[in-house]
Amino acid sequence: AQKVTxxxxxxxxxxxxxxxxxxxxxxxxxxYYLFWYKQPPSGELVFLIRRNSxxxxxxxxxxxxxxFQKSTSSFNFTITASQxxxxxxxxxxxSEGNNAGNMLTFGGGTRLMVKP
Amino acid sequence: xxxxxxxxxxxxxxxGKKITLECSQTMGHDKMYWYQQDPGMELHLIHYSxxxxxxxxxxxxxxxxxxxxxxxxxxxxxxxxxxxxTSQYLxxxxxxxxxxxxxxxxxxxxxxVV
Numbered sequence: 001a002q003k004v005t006x007x008x009x010x011x012x013x014x015x016x017x018x019x020x021x022x023x024x025x026x027x028x029x030x031x032y033y034l035f036w037y038k039q040p041p042s043g044e045l046v047f048l049i050r051r052n053s054x055x056x057x058x059x060x061x062x063x064x065x066x067x068f069q070k071s072t073s074s075f076n077f078t079i080t081a082s083q084x085x086x087x088x089x090x091x092x093x094x095s096e097g098n099n100a101g102n103m104l105t106f107g108g109g110t111r112l113m114v115k116p
Numbered sequence: 117x118x119x120x121x122x123x124x125x126x127x128x129x130x131x132g133k134k135i136t137l138e139c140s141q142t143m144g145h146d147k148m149y150w151y152q153q154d155p156g157m158e159l160h161l162i163h164y165s166x167x168x169x170x171x172x173x174x175x176x177x178x179x180x181x182x183x184x185x186x187x188x189x190x191x192x193x194x195x196x197x198x199x200x201x202t203s204q205y206l207x208x209x210x211x212x213x214x215x216x217x218x219x220x221x222x223x224x225x226x227x228x229v230v
Contacts, residue, residue: 035218043204045221089157095218102210103149103164104219109157 002027004094006107013082014115021077021110023092029053034068034075035093035104045091051075082114119143122207122222129197129229137192137225139207147211148190149219152176153204165190197229 003026013019025034036048049059051068059066063080079086092107120141129135141148150163161174165184179201180194190209194201204226208219 033218037221042223043206043226044223045206045208045219047218047220050218091159093218103161106159109159111157 002029002032002094002096002105004092004105004107006090006092006110008110009108010111010113012113012115015084016081017114018078018080019082019112019114021079021090021092021112023075023077023107025073025075025092025094027094027096029096031097033095033102035095036066036075036077037091037093039089039091039109041088048077079112082112084114084116087112087114120207120209120220120222122205122225124225125223126226127228129227131196131198131229133197135194135197135227137194137205137207137227139190139192139222140188141190141209141220142188143209143211143220144187145209145211145220146187147209148184149208149210150174150180150182150190150192151206151208152178153206153224155203159206163192197227199229201227202229203227 005024032053034051038046056068065078067076089109089111091109093104095102095104123138146167148165151159152162153159160176162178163182165171171182180192182192204224206224207222210219
């Protein structure tokens, strides 16, 4: 059975600090997809990134970066120089199989509060 | 611009009322999902559909029902609302095989049953 764990329920930082959100997953499949979504106070879930299990290359997008480590079953998300607008709940998710549109299993979410 | 639409955005309703939460998508996706999100943030899958006339219950038992008569439309109905149904409900759809991205979510419906 697949499982996603986000051990940090809530993180509070001061603006311009770097922050890393942890995500650990469990799956028996060799083919799977990992995702991060952002949920701002308005409530919608915004897609941030997708990674498949065969692509361990880390990715950087502006102030966001993702570190995928199959050896530790982790897919951590780092925000550099955090801003107040980064305040949101962040979800890590896993989809098994070779179709990124298969059923998603979400972690419990991490609430990030960035204070000015 | 959103490709998946949920209405209403907010709803306050009395106990015992019947309600339908609407979800429509314009992307032609076969797969659609309903998630319930409790105040503690966790997302629970309550219903899903892999196409017209296909509906299944998700991981979390729910007193709601769904229908899928048209590809683009996946409404969720509560026959008799109770305070325990107070939650945010998120609708999502996902693409066919071998596409680059996962789910697209609607903006959600925040339901309060008083």
